[in-house]
Each structure stands twice: as structure tokens, then as C-alpha cells.
Amino acid sequence: MQINELVIAENIEEQAWQALEKSILYYQGRPVGTLAAYDPSVEALNYDQCFIRDFVSSALIFLLKGKPEIVRNFLEETLKLQPKERALDAYKPGRGLIPASFKVVSINGEEYLEADFGEHAIARVTPVDSCLWWILLLRAYVVSTKDYSLADRPEFQTGIRLIMEICLANRFDMYPTLLVPDGACMIDRRLGIYGHPLEIQVLFYAALRAARELLICDGNQDVFAAIDNRLPLLCAHIRQHYWIDINRLNAIYRFKSEEYGKGAVNLFNIYVDSIPYYELDKWLPRKGGYLAGNVGPSQLDTRFFSLGNLMAIISDLATEEQSQAIMTLIEERWEDLVGDMPMKICFPALEHEEYRIVTGCDPKNIPWSYHNAGSWPVLMWMLAAAAVKTHKTGLVRKAIEIAQTRLVEDEWPEYYDGKKGRLIGKQARKYQTWSIAGFLLAKELIANPSSLKLVSFDELSPEAVSRACEFEISSVDPYLSH
Numbered sequence: 424m425q426i427n428e429l430v431i432a433e434n435i436e437e438q439a440w441q442a443l444e445k446s447i448l449y450y451q452g453r454p455v456g457t458l459a460a461y462d463p464s465v466e467a468l469n470y471d472q473c474f475i476r477d478f479v480s481s482a483l484i485f486l487l488k489g490k491p492e493i494v495r496n497f498l499e500e501t502l503k504l505q506p507k508e509r510a511l512d513a514y515k516p517g518r519g520l521i522p523a524s525f526k527v528v529s530i531n532g533e534e535y536l537e538a539d540f541g542e543h544a545i546a547r548v549t550p551v552d553s554c555l556w557w558i559l560l561l562r563a564y565v566v567s568t569k570d571y572s573l574a575d576r577p578e579f580q581t582g583i584r585l586i587m588e589i590c591l592a593n594r595f596d597m598y599p600t601l602l603v604p605d606g607a608c609m610i611d612r613r614l615g616i617y618g619h620p621l622e623i624q625v626l627f628y629a630a631l632r633a634a635r636e637l638l639i640c641d642g643n644q645d646v647f648a649a650i651d652n653r654l655p656l657l658c659a660h661i662r663q664h665y666w667i668d669i670n671r672l673n674a675i676y677r678f679k680s681e682e683y684g685k686g687a688v689n690l691f692n693i694y695v696d697s698i699p700y701y702e703l704d705k706w707l708p709r710k711g712g713y714l715a716g717n718v719g720p721s722q723l724d725t726r727f728f729s730l731g732n733l734m735a736i737i738s739d740l741a742t743e744e745q746s747q748a749i750m751t752l753i754e755e756r757w758e759d760l761v762g763d764m765p766m767k768i769c770f771p772a773l774e775h776e777e778y779r780i781v782t783g784c785d786p787k788n789i790p791w792s793y794h795n796a797g798s799w800p801v802l803m804w805m806l807a808a809a810a811v812k813t814h815k816t817g818l819v820r821k822a823i824e825i826a827q828t829r830l831v832e833d834e835w836p837e838y839y840d841g842k843k844g845r846l847i848g849k850q851a852r853k854y855q856t857w858s859i860a861g862f863l864l865a866k867e868l869i870a871n872p873s874s875l876k877l878v879s880f881d882e883l884s885p886e887a888v889s890r891a892c893e894f895e896i897s898s899v900d901p902y903l904s905h
């Protein structure tokens with residue numbers, strides 16, 4: 424890099440830090456989180472709250488820059504918001520949940536924290552991902568500070584245990600994945616991701632791994648047994664049934680349907696006509712592949728969702744081969760997935776009748792906007808982390824450099840619209856905190872690859888996974904058995 428480019432880059436980072444510091448939320452004099460956005464030009468709605476999922480990006484950069492205090496305060500305060508008793512009223516949050524967001528309210532001069540578990544949120548969506556991100560952040564805090572004593576404290580052990588109980592509870596469905604309603608994660612509006620969306624499954628997997636590390640042995644044998652039982656099955660299920668590449672597409676293309684019983688190859692009874700073969704045939708590179716957005720009864724959502732795919736690489740849920748293939752796909756389909764602003768939340772957009780039916784005519788989610796294939800700068804850090812993990816940082820470094828000038832000029836928008844991400848999001852906030860933190864974090868990950876350890880995991884015992892595969896795979900599946 425030239426000297427003047429270096430000065431510009433440093434200046435941008437400094438501006439980003441100043442903006443990030445402005446967003447810090449104080450409670451009883453202590454920093455406890457960051458606001459979703461600090462944009463005085465538009466009505467705040469709930470963007471003046473601290474969202475759990477949004478704060479993760481800020482928290483990771485604070486940890487990496489030697490500022491763990493705000494993260495510890497956040498973990499302590501949000502833990503207090505977690506319901507510890509069974510809800511007697513069905514409209515109240517269940518035991519173990521972590522809220523979507525919280526804010527500081529002042530009553531008679533005294534400050535309180537008020538949580539939102541979705542009961543105030545638009546469409547009353549439930550934040551399933553919050554409790555999963557919370558465990559991941561606690562683990563990142565422990566890895567970064569080596570302060571095991573925080574996680575060992577009885578109230579933290581109870582908190583983790585309650586989250587495990589809600590995730591591993593007896594339930595109706597028959598898959599190792601988690602069944603959730605639409606809008607239960609970053610995409611918190613209706614977008615046809617109810618059922619078993621990839622994002623939740625990947626976070627679930629990573630949270631199980633983190634909980635396994637953080638829970639102490641005493642009195643947790645039942646939870647350990649449940650986690651050890653679930654992890655390999657979940658891992659094998661995702662690796663097999665969500666995977667799409669040209670070989671797999673060929674196998675699905677020739678699937679028979681209405682198969683009954685143990686010998687079924689088309690386990691989920693996917694109807695061949697529901698898959699956009701001709702687009703995928705053109706779009707899939709020879710070597711690339713990715714994890715599908717959702718798998719369920721007669722359902723294979725072939726949209727590419729970035730958070731799920733990138734976190735699958737980072738958390739080691741995808742195999743080494745699959746991780747490389749996902750990065751190859753991103754490289755080969757750069758214009759579609761990254762364009763001018765890393766990176767698209769999903770691809771392609773739902774259009775026409777499909778848009779109307781699946782989103783319920785949501786004007787915020789028109790094609791190539793917001794959740795419906797808009798570009799979200801926060802995803803930049805996950806792209807950087809996945810690139811570090813797969814040793815492919817070159818391209819990503821360049822993309823971040825290209826994006827950074829625009830981000831500053833455009834005042835850190837929440838998201839961009841358009842097929843290449845060149846339009847500032849129609850209803851995007853400015854000074855969106857996770858856009859700022861996501862950029863800083865991406866820079867830090869590329870500059871110091873060892874930072875990856877805060878969010879990554881080692882390989883899960885291969886024996887356990889292959890045992891799970893044997894259990895799962897039908898021996899007659901022509902694709903999976905070779």
C-alpha cells in the first residue's frame with residue numbers, strides 16, 4: 424500500500440472508532456452495550472436499543488482491542504434479563520430465553536433495563552438466535568481474557584444450562600435441527616425461512632460446542648450426554664442434507680418421489696419441479712458448492728444465505744472440502760454475492776409472485792433490498808473470518824479496501840440495495856453500529872489472523888461424525904454412499 428493510501432485507511436479506521444464509541448450505551452454509569460444505530464436524522468423506533476446479535480460485532484472488536492469490560496458488563500446484565508422461572512402466561516418469554524434487545528429506562532431518577540423478547544418487535548418475532556449468540560460471546564470473552572471464573576460463576580452456569588434446556592427440550596419434530604418460526608434470526612421479518620433455516624442451525628451447532636466447553640462437570644452430566652448425542656447427528660445432517668454442488672444437484676434432479684420406508688433415497692420427498700435447475704445449472708461453478716437455506720418436508724430452499732454459510736466455515740460445521748468449495752463459489756460468483764459492497768445477505772432475491780406470496784408483500788423487502796438480497800456491511804467480518812480460516816484472504820482484503828471509502832462517505836449505512844449493492848438501502852439507517860464494528864473487525868481479522876480463535880472451533884471428533892453418518896445415510900443413496 425502507498426503511504427497516502429495508508430494514511431487514508433488509518434483515518435477511516437479512526438473515524439470508525441469514534442463512531443463506535445459514540446454508540447456506547449451506559450447503565451448506572453457503566454458501559455453495557457452499543458445502540459443499534461446512532462442516526463438522529465430519522466425516528467429511532469427500536470434502533471436506540473442494544474440488540475444482542477448486533478452487539479456481538481462490537482463486542483468482538485472491543486475484546487480484540489483489549490477492552491473487555493463492556494463485554495463483561497453486557498454478559499452480566501443480559502443474564503439478569505433471562506427468565507429463570509417457567510412462564511405461566513403463554514405470551515411471556517419462556518425460561519432460558521435471552522431477549523432480542525434491551526434499553527435503559529429511567530423511573531423516578533432510577534435507571535432500569537427493559538428487555539424486548541419480541542413482544543414489542545414488529546410482527547412479534549421471536550429472537551431464537553439471541554441465546555445462541557450469547558453463549559458464543561461468553562466463550563469469546565473467556566478465550567480472549569482467559570477469565571474462566573466468569574463462566575464458572577453459579578449464575579452463569581445456570582444461564583448456560585437453561586439455554587441448553589430450551590434448545591434440547593423434548594419436541595415434536597424428528598430432525599436433529601431446531602424447528603423455528605419465520606424471522607427468528609438476523610432476518611427478522613417474514614422471508615420464507617420458517618422450519619429449519621441454516622442460520623439458526625449453524626448458530627445452534629456452535630452454541631452446543633461452546634456450552635460443552637463452558638459447562639463444568641459437576642451436576643451437568645445429563646446436559647453433556649444430550650449435547651454429545653445431538654452434536655454429531657446435527658453435524659452430519661447439515662453436511663449431507665443441506666449440501667448443494669453440481670454432483671448433488673444431479674442426484675436430486677433424478678430423484679424419485681413418494682418413497683416410503685427405510686430404503687428411501689429422497690428422504691424429504693423433494694419434488695423435482697420445485698428446484699430451479701436451469702438457473703442452478705448455470706450458476707454453480709464446477710468446483711464450488713454451498714449449504715442450502717432450509718431443508719424440510721418437500722422443501723429444499725436453494726437460496727444462498729451468507730451468514731449461515733460463512734459461520735459454518737468459521738465454526739467448523741462444514742468439512743474442510745465444503746469450506747473450500749463455499750469460498751470457491753464466492754470467488755467465482757463474486758459479482759452476485761459481493762459486488763461493490765460485501766456482502767449479500769442472500770441470493771437471489773424473491774421476485775414477482777414469489778415475493779408477494781412469501782414476504783406477504785413487504786415493502787421493505789422488495790427484490791434486491793434489505794433482507795431480500797440486500798448487501799449488509801456487517802457480514803464483512805464473517806467473510807474475513809471465513810477467508811482467514813480457509814487461507815483465502817487476498818480477494819477479501821481488496822474488497823474491504825474498496826468498500827471502506829464508500830462506507831465513510833455514505834455514513835455507515837445499515838444495508839445497500841441493488842444487484843451489485845451500489846444503492847444506499849432505501850430505508851437504511853446511517854451510523855449503524857454493526858456496519859461500523861463489522862468493518863473494524865474485518866480489518867483486524869485480516870491483520871491478525873490469530874483473532875479468529877475467538878469465534879472458531881477445532882474439528883469435531885471425526886469418529887463421532889462418521890458414526891452419525893452411518894446411522895443417517897441410506898445405503899442406496901447414489902450420491903451420498905460413494
Ligand code: GLC
Nearest residue numbers: 459474476477608609610611
Ligand atoms: C433489523 C435487522 C436485525 C437487527 C436490527 C437492529 O431488524 O433485521 O437483524 O438486529 O435491525 O439492527
